[in-house]
Amino acid sequence: MANRIMLNETSYHGAGAIGEIASEAKARGFKKALVCSDPDLIQFGVTKKVTDVLDAAGLQYEIYSDIKANPTIDNVRHGVEAFKAAGADYIVAIGGGSSMDTAKAIGIIATNPEFADVRSLEGVAPTKKPCAPIIAVPTTAGTAAEVTINYVITDVERKRKFVCVDPHDMPVVAIVDPDMMASMPKGLTASTGMDALTHAIEGYITKAAWEMTDMFHIKAIELIAKSLRGAVDNTQQGRDGMALAQYIAGMGFSNVGLGIAHSMAHTLGAVYDTPHGVACAMMLPIVMEYNAPCTGEKYRQIAQAMGVQGVEGMSQEEYRKAAVEAVAKLSADVGIPAKLPALKEEDLQFLAESAFADACCPGNPRDTSVEELKDLFRKLM
Structure with missing residues (x-):
């Protein structure tokens, strides 16, 4: 069996990287951009950092900001209309997963109009053409949507x-500039950083994992363990480390898939x-504990990457427990709650059925069931 790796055509990394947007747009002959960015980023001047680059280069653009934190079908539909009305030929996506996911769906429908029904893109859609070219500029260190073939609506x-999983939605250019992430509040830095850690750990233990993606994921786990606390405190070293770590995690999981921590998180986001x-x-520590029997020696490497001392002398039971505890401690240290008060017993059946049907579920290293997923959700109560 052949293993496939798909990445951006070009990516730029480091402070000041946004300056390369203009040179890439001109080199590729782009004429007018639809700038996709959420309202908060516009309000706080983050989007302007990029539009200033476009303005200085004399590049035309129009801004589209009808984007929610969990982007909706209507956000995509309105975006497609805006792309057409603007006469745009490429997209500049500025933000976290919400802006980039919206941009991917807009770009796909713009070039594959037979998928105008957004729901038809679910799963692996048989699109025929690459999406409208996207230059992706992340402002959070977590989703890695700038280097993945996935998006969520x-x-x-x-x-x-x-x-939605579609090789045709990969941004042609990724601009990973830590300075674009410096204005993130602590809570968002923490949550997006834990998203990146979930990508790295689930990608490392998923059924499709192999040597090259393992290399990416272990390095990402190591960087996140060293950098996330500092990033939450807004240190330059922490920001730089997380910007790189989340991208590396995306290089891996986009090509091998995820597991039920993501399936369950998608459902919690949709319902609550x-x-x-x-x-x-x-979900991550709960799911890690559940998956442990099906992970071989991999929790030993996870524990080591998380900075646990003395792993070499631990039994399998001990290093698996240590890996889970190290993840739970990092989450607590950056202020993430361990329980979800909104969760109700009467919702569990729907939540579990939705998570079981989610596209990430089949990649989980341990085969699961609706009843087992209900039990896992119950641990949040």
Whole structure:
């Protein structure tokens, strides 16, 4: 069996990298951008850092900001209309997963109009053409949407999120500039960082994992363990480390998939509007403990990457427990709650069924069931 790796055509990393947006747009012959960015980033001047670059280069653009934290089908539909009305030929996506996921769906439908029904993109959609070119500029260190072939859309009417997996949605250029992440509040830094850790750990233990992606994921875990606390305190070293770590994690998991921590987080976000990173952080230790019997020696490497001392002399039971505890401690240290007060017993059946049907579920190293997922959700109560 051949293992596939898909990455951006080009990526830039480091402080000041946003200056390369103009040179890339000009070199590729782009004429007018639809700038996708959420309202908060516009209000606080983060989007302006990029539009200033476009203005200085004399590049045309229009801004689209009808984007919610958990982007909806309507956000995508309105975005497609805005892309057409602007006469745009590429997209600059500025933000976290919400802006980039919206941009991916807009770009796909713009070039594959037969998928105008956004729900038709769920799963692995058989699109024929690459999406409208995207230059992705992350402002959070977590989702890695700038280097993945995945995006998630919320179906408000049906109270569910659906995952779309499409090699045609990969941004052509990623601009990973830590300075664009410096204005993130502590809570968002913590939750997006724990999302990145969930990507790295789930990608490392997923059924499709292999040597190259293992290399990415272990390095990402190590960097996150060293950097996230500092990033929450807004140190330059912490910000730089997290910017790189989340991208490296994306290089891996985008190509091998995730597991039920993400399946369950998607469901919590759809039903309770729980921020995705918070939901991932709450589920990760619970799911790691559940998956442990099906992970071979991998929790030993996770524990070591998390900075646990004396792992070499531990039994299998001890290093598995140590890995889970190290993850739970990091989550607590950066202020993520361990329980979800909104969770209700009467919701468990729907939550478990939705998580079981989620596109991330089949990649989990341990085969699961609706009843087992209900028991795992119950641990948040």
